[in-house]
Amino acid sequence: MTVDYIIIGQGVCGTWLSYYLLHENKTFVVIDKEDLQTASNVSSGLINPVTGRRVVTTWMADKLMPFVWQEYNAASSFFNTQSINQKNVLVFPSAPDLQNAFQSRIKQQNSYIQSPGITKEELHSYFYFPFDVFEIAPCYVVSMHEFLSSCRKFLLQQNLLINEMFDENEISFQDDFVQYKNIQAKKIIYANGIQSSFSMYWMKLPFINNKGQALIAEIDGLNSNYTYKFGHLTLIALQTNFWWIGSSNELNFQTTEPTEDFKQTTTTSLQSILKMPFAIKEHWASLRPATVERRPFVGTHPVYKQIAILNGMGSKGCSLAPWFAKELVKHLEYKNPIDPLADVQRFSKMLSDNI
Numbered sequence: 001m002t003v004d005y006i007i008i009g010q011g012v013c014g015t016w017l018s019y020y021l022l023h024e025n026k027t028f029v030v031i032d033k034e035d036l037q038t039a040s041n042v043s044s045g046l047i048n049p050v051t052g053r054r055v056v057t058t059w060m061a062d063k064l065m066p067f068v069w070q071e072y073n074a075a076s077s078f079f080n081t082q083s084i085n086q087k088n089v090l091v092f093p094s095a096p097d098l099q100n101a102f103q104s105r106i107k108q109q110n111s112y113i114q115s116p117g118i119t120k121e122e123l124h125s126y127f128y129f130p131f132d133v134f135e136i137a138p139c140y141v142v143s144m145h146e147f148l149s150s151c152r153k154f155l156l157q158q159n160l161l162i163n164e165m166f167d168e169n170e171i172s173f174q175d176d177f178v179q180y181k182n183i184q185a186k187k188i189i190y191a192n193g194i195q196s197s198f199s200m201y202w203m204k205l206p207f208i209n210n211k212g213q214a215l216i217a218e219i220d221g222l223n224s225n226y227t228y229k230f231g232h233l234t235l236i237a238l239q240t241n242f243w244w245i246g247s248s249n250e251l252n253f254q255t256t257e258p259t260e261d262f263k264q265t266t267t268t269s270l271q272s273i274l275k276m277p278f279a280i281k282e283h284w285a286s287l288r289p290a291t292v293e294r295r296p297f298v299g300t301h302p303v304y305k306q307i308a309i310l311n312g313m314g315s316k317g318c319s320l321a322p323w324f325a326k327e328l329v330k331h332l333e334y335k336n337p338i339d340p341l342a343d344v345q346r347f348s349k350m351l352s353d354n355i
């Protein structure tokens with residue numbers, strides 16, 4: 001088989017690469033071993049333009065917010081699904097300094113922060129909270145499982161996906177192409193999440209694997225038009241009465257599996273804020289492919305020109321992946337530049353040493 005590209009991985013990065021390559025009429029095959037506990041599958045799919053205790057606008061938010069809304073809607077209709085909804089975040093500050101930070105952003109006319117469009121009475125019927133509540137708008141929630149599985153179904157129907165592990169030892173480089181088993185390609189694109197940090201070609205990149213856990217809880221009657229945020233605890237409606245509750249950000253962990261400790265702490269926190277009964281149904285864990293500088297790795301290897309990477313999305317994969325997948329495809333096809341803050345060429349020396 002001869003193709004333009006081999007994509008390793010069908011998480012959110014591989015899915016968006018597939019979408020943009022289809023639109024460029026390129027030939028490709030995706031190699032992805034199905035796994036429901038990948039970062040993309042356990043993600044809550046939240047796209048939020050404001051972050052942190054200092055209440056700052058996230059990197060590229062002004063460009064990304066309109067872009068993701070348009071692109072997820074377009075891709076969802078292409079893959080015959082519905083995957084993105086606007087669900088603004090209601091923030092419940094836990095201390096006066098956070099409340100003050102929000103109030104001063106409103107005074108500074110930060111266009112993403114406003115007073116809630118839901119009554120305090122309604123909120124008091126759901127939650128215990130001591131301070132003012134703020135609304136971040138717009139925020140979106142992508143149903144990641146829906147989005148990934150509709151793309152996977154499409155790729156399988158078109159014979160564009162091989163459901164197996166990619167074995168790097170099977171790569172052999174030729175002058176202007178690369179051979180992988182019986183497949184000849186112009187390039188291989190690594191979109192395999194944390195597994196790239198073990199690749200012999202990419203392991204020198206400053207990856208940090210950041211573990212995140214979440215509980216899935218059944219809660220009857222909580223208004224699912226909004227997302228609710230209490231410190232590290234975020235409640236996101238997955239479907240009627242089912243809520244994603246998370247998450248942790250763990251840099252030191254003994255196991256990649258869900259832990260009893262997280263379950264107990266999160267359940268206790270939920271009991272302290274929620275006035276309604278709930279039942280824990282599932283417990284998920286995965287590793288985010290994060291980076292030391294909190295910027296992605298996008299572009300071609302400085303030595304092995306036949307391989308490229310789309311990775312390092314950290315906790316922002318749902319918004320960064322479509323943008324940088326498009327940028328990478330335009331770079332590979334038309335030599336368009338990649339944002340220097342994301343271009344993997346910034347690690348050119350590191351990746352070239354001792355080869």
Ligand SMILES: Cc1cc2nc3c(=O)[nH]c(=O)nc-3n(C[C@H](O)[C@H](O)[C@H](O)COP(=O)(O)OP(=O)(O)OC[C@H]3O[C@@H](n4cnc5c(N)ncnc54)[C@H](O)[C@@H]3O)c2cc1C
Nearest residue numbers: 009011012013033040043045046165166193212316317318
């Ligand atoms: C608990 C949690 C909550 C999160 N919440 C959010 C959120 O609300 N918003 C947000 O924007 N981001 C969120 N993230 C981060 C986001 O999920 C990641 O940034 C993103 O999913 C990374 O996507 P990826 O495609 O790079 O990697 P992955 O999702 O890990 O996908 C890689 C794919 O490659 C496959 N693969 C790997 N190695 C091989 C191999 N050798 N052969 C074949 N297949 C292979 C894997 O099976 C997988 O399908 C969250 C992450 C976690 C863990």
